[in-house]
Amino acid sequence: xxxxxxxxxxxxxxxxxxxxxxxxxxxxxxxxxxxxxxxxxxxxxxxxxxxxxxxxxxxxxxxxxxxxxxxxxxxxxxxxxxxxxxxxxxxxxxxxxxxxxxxxxxxxxxxxxxxxxxxxxxxxxxxxxxxxxxxxxxxxxxxxxxxxxxxxxxxxxxxxxxxxxxxxxxxxxxxxxxxxxxxxxxxxxxxxxx
Amino acid sequence: xxxxxxxxxxxxxxxxxxxxxxxxxxxxxxxxxxxxxxxxxxxxxxxxxxxxxxxxxxxxxxxxxxxxxxxxxxxxxxxxxxxxxxxxxxxxxxxxxxxxxxxxxxxxxxxxxxxxxxxxxxxxxxxxxxxxxxxxxxxxxxxxxxx
Numbered sequence: 089x090x091x092x093x094x095x096x097x098x099x100x101x102x103x104x105x106x107x108x109x110x111x112x113x114x115x116x117x118x119x120x121x122x123x124x125x126x127x128x129x130x131x132x133x134x135x136x137x138x139x140x141x142x143x144x145x146x147x148x149x150x151x152x153x154x155x156x157x158x159x160x161x162x163x164x165x166x167x168x169x170x171x172x173x174x175x176x177x178x179x180x181x182x183x184x185x186x187x188x189x190x191x192x193x194x195x196x197x198x199x200x201x202x203x204x205x206x207x208x209x210x211x212x213x214x215x216x217x218x219x220x221x222x223x224x225x226x227x228x229x230x231x232x233x234x235x236x237x238x239x240x241x242x243x244x245x246x247x248x249x250x251x252x253x254x255x256x257x258x259x260x261x262x263x264x265x266x267x268x269x270x271x272x273x274x275x276x277x278x279x280x281x282x
Numbered sequence: 283x284x285x286x287x288x289x290x291x292x293x294x295x296x297x298x299x300x301x302x303x304x305x306x307x308x309x310x311x312x313x314x315x316x317x318x319x320x321x322x323x324x325x326x327x328x329x330x331x332x333x334x335x336x337x338x339x340x341x342x343x344x345x346x347x348x349x350x351x352x353x354x355x356x357x358x359x360x361x362x363x364x365x366x367x368x369x370x371x372x373x374x375x376x377x378x379x380x381x382x383x384x385x386x387x388x389x390x391x392x393x394x395x396x397x398x399x400x401x402x403x404x405x406x407x408x409x410x411x412x413x414x415x416x417x418x419x420x421x422x423x424x425x426x427x428x429x
Contacts, residue, residue, distance in 0.1 A: 126345065134344065140336040143324045145316065146302055163300045166337065170300075174343040180294030180323070182427055183333040187291070189427065194379065194386070205419065212422025222419035223350065230383070230413065235350075239427075265381070273376035274368045274387070275333060 126174065129157065133165055141178075185272075189239045193246040193266040195253060196232035198225075203260040204234060210256055211236050216249050231263065243268065283331060286312065288429035290322055291331065295426045298335075341390045347397040348390050349416040352383040353408070360384070363408050372400045383413065 132155050141147045148166075149159040169175040184192060199207055204222055211234065212220035219237040236253060240246040250266055289312070299307045305323070306316040326332045341348040355363045367373055367387060376387035391397050401412045 134337075134339060137337050138339065140327075140334060141298070143305075143320050143327075143335075145305060145320070147304065148300070148302070159302065163302075166300050169337075172343070173340055176338040176340050176423070178298045178300065178337045179296065179335075180291065180298065180326070180332045181334040181338070182291050182295065182429075183330055184427060186329075186331050187427055187429055208419060208421040217422060219423050220421040221417040222421070223415040223417055226413050226415075235415075267379040267381045267383075267386075269377040269379050269386075271378035273364050273378055273385070274373055275375045276373075 129155070129161075130165055130169065130174075133162065133169075137166075184239060188241055191240045191243045191246045191268065193238045193240075193243070193250065193268050195236045195238050195250050195264060195266050197234040197236070197253070197257060197264040198231045198262050199234045199257060200260045201233070207257055207260055208234055211253055214249075214253065214256070216240065217253075232265070234261075238266075283326075283329075286314070287322055287326060287331070290319070291326065291429050292426075294323070294332070294335070346390060346392050347394040348388070349397050349414055350386065350388055351401065351415060352387075352413045353385045353410050354383050355385050355408075355410055359410075363410065366408050367404065370400060370404060372396065 133151070136151050136154050142150045144150055146159065148162045152159040152162045155162070166175065166178065170178065208220060208222055211217060214236075216238055217236045218239060219235070221235045222233055223235055225231050225233050234257075238246050238249050238253070240249060246266065246268075250264070254261065254264065290308075293308060293311070298304055301307055303316065305319045309316040309319045312319065323332070323335065327335055353363070353367070363385065364376070364378075367385065368376055370389075372389045372391050374388040374390045376385065378384060379386050389397055389400055391400055397414070397416070401414055405412050
């Protein structure tokens, strides 16, 4: 796998303790099988784990006890949901503010419709882009159809990186903006109702 | 946060084992005691270094609805509208952003139709228009932060 780490950029090398990105592999690509039969037990399993796993020696046993099924079944179903993309991954997610990514810009771009698929994929491959989507415009008020989350240790770095996106989009893009988050107002993650 | 904590955060982003003793598996990789790993993960969560620990679900694959929505809220109403919007259990996260559209949130609903219904109720309660921006195409979702 090629090293896409942007911290090889000259502008970054004089900084210590600047967080970096690892090589890019997308999570659970959208093309994965959609034919998983989601059962009531799976639903219960989602509800039991969506707030997070218990920090105990045998977390899957604790969940199994709650649901009245075996630990093996919990593990089997979690693996199965992972395989088919219902679960993107089972992992720890750092709060990016707390680990040095102070500047997080939602960059939005007005990209020619006939080129957005191709260009969207390219933007998504940039190492500092964590999410990249096509979304509908709300004209005339909102003309942007491509969204890319760009992370950096400070705004100047986000702007530098947005410039790389701009160059990549070229003439296909007529306007763009960077929307910085100034506050997390809520962060609970997705929740199914119990 | 010491060096081991940093390595642990890196390791946990790669995935948590689905085995009977997952903390033990990680402890063995690090040459630590299982109880030490558990204690560290708990502290990372308590301190807010880790915001989540567990399965990340893909709402659409659960048969539900998911969208990004935005509102343009007057400064004098902002605090009140934050409360009103956050009170909806369908709001998964909500960010204040520096823009005319100054409130951006993700809605997740049990059914695809639930999105429109939630937006209508939200507009009625807040008195503000909600701009619905569902994803039409996903080009990339990921990112691992190296500490």
